[in-house]
Amino acid sequence: MLDVDHLLSELTVAEKASLTSGSGFWYTAPVERLGVPRIMVSDGPHGLRAQPHDSDHVGLGGSLPATCFPTASAIASTWNPQLLHRIGAALAQEARACNLSVILGPGINMKRSPLCGRNFEYFSEDPFLAGELAVGIVGGIQSRGVGTSVKHYAANNQETDRLRVDVQADERTLREIYLPAFERVVTACQPWTVMCAYNKVNGASASENHWLLTTVLREDFGFEGLVVSDWGAVYHRVPALLAGLDLEMPPALGRSPEQIAAAVESGEVPIEVLDQRVRRVLELVSKGMPVLDLDESFDVDAHHSLARQAAAESVVLLKNDGLLPLAAGARIAVVGEFARTPRFQGAGSSQVTPTRVDVLLDELRAVYGEVPFAAGYGIGTTGDDVALRAEAQRVAAAAETVIMLIGLPGADESEGFDRTHLDLPANQLAALAAVAEVNPNVAVVLVNGATVLLGDVMPHARALAEAWLGGQAAAGGIADVLTGVVNPSGKLAETIPLRLEDNSSFLNFPGDSQVVRYGEGVFVGYRGYDRSGLDVAYPFGFGLSYTRFAFSDLGVDLRGSVAEGTLAATVTVTVANTGAVAGAEVVQVYVRDVESAVARPVRELKGFAKVSLAAGESRTVSIELDQRAFAFWSARHGAWAVEAGDFVIEAGSSSRDLPLRTTIAVEAPRLAAALDRDSTLHEWMSDPDGRRLVEAEVAGGQPAAVLTDEMVSVVGTMPMSTLANFGGMSLDHDALDRIAGAWRERSGRTNPAG
Ligand code: BGC
Numbered sequence: 001m002l003d004v005d006h007l008l009s010e011l012t013v014a015e016k017a018s019l020t021s022g023s024g025f026w027y028t029a030p031v032e033r034l035g036v037p038r039i040m041v042s043d044g045p046h047g048l049r050a051q052p053h054d055s056d057h058v059g060l061g062g063s064l065p066a067t068c069f070p071t072a073s074a075i076a077s078t079w080n081p082q083l084l085h086r087i088g089a090a091l092a093q094e095a096r097a098c099n100l101s102v103i104l105g106p107g108i109n110m111k112r113s114p115l116c117g118r119n120f121e122y123f124s125e126d127p128f129l130a131g132e133l134a135v136g137i138v139g140g141i142q143s144r145g146v147g148t149s150v151k152h153y154a155a156n157n158q159e160t161d162r163l164r165v166d167v168q169a170d171e172r173t174l175r176e177i178y179l180p181a182f183e184r185v186v187t188a189c190q191p192w193t194v195m196c197a198y199n200k201v202n203g204a205s206a207s208e209n210h211w212l213l214t215t216v217l218r219e220d221f222g223f224e225g226l227v228v229s230d231w232g233a234v235y236h237r238v239p240a241l242l243a244g245l246d247l248e249m250p251p252a253l254g255r256s257p258e259q260i261a262a263a264v265e266s267g268e269v270p271i272e273v274l275d276q277r278v279r280r281v282l283e284l285v286s287k288g289m290p291v292l293d294l295d296e297s298f299d300v301d302a303h304h305s306l307a308r309q310a311a312a313e314s315v316v317l318l319k320n321d322g323l324l325p326l327a328a329g330a331r332i333a334v335v336g337e338f339a340r341t342p343r344f345q346g347a348g349s350s351q352v353t354p355t356r357v358d359v360l361l362d363e364l365r366a367v368y369g370e371v372p373f374a375a376g377y378g379i380g381t382t383g384d385d386v387a388l389r390a391e392a393q394r395v396a397a398a399a400e401t402v403i404m405l406i407g408l409p410g411a412d413e414s415e416g417f418d419r420t421h422l423d424l425p426a427n428q429l430a431a432l433a434a435v436a437e438v439n440p441n442v443a444v445v446l447v448n449g450a451t452v453l454l455g456d457v458m459p460h461a462r463a464l465a466e467a468w469l470g471g472q473a474a475a476g477g478i479a480d481v482l483t484g485v486v487n488p489s490g491k492l493a494e495t496i497p498l499r500l501e502d503n504s505s506f507l508n509f510p511g512d513s514q515v516v517r518y519g520e521g522v523f524v525g526y527r528g529y530d531r532s533g534l535d536v537a538y539p540f541g542f543g544l545s546y547t548r549f550a551f552s553d554l555g556v557d558l559r560g561s562v563a564e565g566t567l568a569a570t571v572t573v574t575v576a577n578t579g580a581v582a583g584a585e586v587v588q589v590y591v592r593d594v595e596s597a598v599a600r601p602v603r604e605l606k607g608f609a610k611v612s613l614a615a616g617e618s619r620t621v622s623i624e625l626d627q628r629a630f631a632f633w634s635a636r637h638g639a640w641a642v643e644a645g646d647f648v649i650e651a652g653s654s655s656r657d658l659p660l661r662t663t664i665a666v667e668a669p670r671l672a673a674a675l676d677r678d679s680t681l682h683e684w685m686s687d688p689d690g691r692r693l694v695e696a697e698v699a700g701g702q703p704a705a706v707l708t709d710e711m712v713s714v715v716g717t718m719p720m721s722t723l724a725n726f727g728g729m730s731l732d733h734d735a736l737d738r739i740a741g742a743w744r745e746r747s748g749r750t751n752p753a754g
Helices: 004-010 013-019 072-076 081-097 127-142 171-178 180-189 210-220 237-243 255-266 271-293 300-314 360-368 386-397 426-438 474-483 526-531 681-685 688-701 709-715 720-726 733-747
Strands: 147-153 166-168 193-196 226-229 316-320 332-335 401-407 442-447 463-466 515-517 536-538 549-559 568-577 583-593 604-613 618-626 632-634 639-641 645-652 660-666
Touching: 004 271, 013 255, 013 271, 072 081, 072 127, 072 300, 081 127, 081 300, 127 147, 127 171, 127 180, 127 604, 147 180, 147 271, 171 180, 171 632, 180 210, 193 210, 210 237, 226 271, 237 255, 237 271, 255 271, 300 474, 332 360, 332 386, 360 401, 360 474, 386 426, 401 426, 426 442, 442 474, 463 474, 549 583, 549 645, 549 660, 568 583, 568 604, 568 645, 583 618, 604 618, 681 688, 681 709, 681 720, 688 733, 720 733
Parallel strands: 147 193, 166 515, 193 226, 332 401, 401 442, 442 463
Antiparallel strands: 316 463, 549 568, 568 618, 583 604, 583 645, 632 639, 645 660
């Protein structure tokens, strides 16, 4: 442990400044004179990319072998935070084995558009789900004495121009969609570090954004750890330091410490501010130091097995016309180059050197003996694969059932760029159509990191499973699902739309001239499709099983008080496995505010629970909702608010299969409208106190003469200060100041923010 207070009194300004930048690509800066060691950090979210010797100048070259667990889109589909906790603990063990103190992940940005090239590294289009999963994996990693870096804070939702683009989003949208996953993981786990994003948010780079780094992260969320920059995200070192950035990575050719020392010298940076940043660096080093002395290893086989279990649980069964699971001794053929040349992870900073890689063809041959195979298409080829298709038809025609793997070539989705469409490659679709022509019993398995359109797949697939990029044991996990060793329980963490154009970000993605406007506001993902009443291919939360589940007995026990911030509800649901095999179902609870002062989503996920049930078993699950589950961010009050009135609680197995539904009445103090001189006549008249005050002043207390309904509807949108200029209501500016003052006094008695 370091004695941080003592060190702060001993360090020179130059040494302090040097501590606020890294040394090399993956290390913090040491101060040998005072015994401050350097600690190592490394990517990343689903497996370590440890490069102990800074092997290349951009840190993208080879790394030590590590278990490649399923990517974020895959494990998110498990809806199983406990499983993520176990994966986190395994990742931490691998970190300990290479004396690495902080893992640079998880990535918890929202999937605003299915086109984002890095969606495979992110969990969901839903902030609640992403937050719960983040708590799982961060809790797991940190339980083993290794730190995390929750990234990329905030609103890093595209790769296009990611270092410069200015995300223009209103505060409600940020608070309700893009920040809650960070808030949840910060309040639940205090991640050792948060990594700021490259992009700007409302004009200021994330690294220089005081509102993001200090007002929201520190003051509102109570973050106690360290803010590190994304690699190269510091554009102006001194403003970044002042905004709340603690550590710059990697060091910008050593220039930053000089700039900081000079700014301290000139008084631009108070020494207390630098001390506070240095304190956080020293606290991080202190927490990370014990790992440096370890001589540990990890169990490669056990981690591979965990990766296989996770891969199987990540598979989302989208369609099954009785074809799966395969019968023992089934006469199958396998088609698809991906079955021989697996794609199991994405490209960029998260790329892992796996300890081994499962191959689907081998996995199925281990179960079924000699399994005929045809490639059917080339990966990433553009030519017409006529001969490959003909061979695939020959192989398929002779089999009972065809397992066909299709998906996205690695070059189609990656860190660094976005996709421009959601289509699967034409040669793969042509191969599928050709195979289905000679054998209708085709089970299609998809391998891709982010949503693809399935219109040309569904008609040819009697069974369809989305396996995502499932990590090094993906093939084993897929085989377990196909053969029925594992009953699929994955649920979509992102909607699969019918058309790219249906996605609410479509008109504003990826923006232009270095600006992207989040014009869809809070209507992201299913919130957008539901609001527009659009059909989708497969809804958020959807996923089939080899058994069936029935939901019954929805109960809601509401308690607490909005005024005291203690509103809470326990939702109970009974779920029964009515089929013939054991399986797991995710009970999902959605909340809707029936009537609101602002446009609110048709439904929002506010709770879920994954339940394993033997055939015939049933269980009642309880899901807790807190006050936030009912609240919206009121821009007018700059606070969360709950409105009195009816709320619909729905429960079921997907966002569009919610057989249970009840309405509850929530009592809440009237939402004070923050009335002032610039509020409109309508706003004053729709507030009971405001109305009384206006009526008492207007026309010498004879309001009926001037405040006719017609008058109010014509001039109601005018601010009172404008109306006062007209004189017609006999409400002058003095009177206006009087009623505004009186209203402010009364508003102290209401509870604007619930
Ligand atoms: C990525 C981060 C990553 C960092 C270090 C950046 O380009 O955006 O996610 O942790 O590099 O590799």
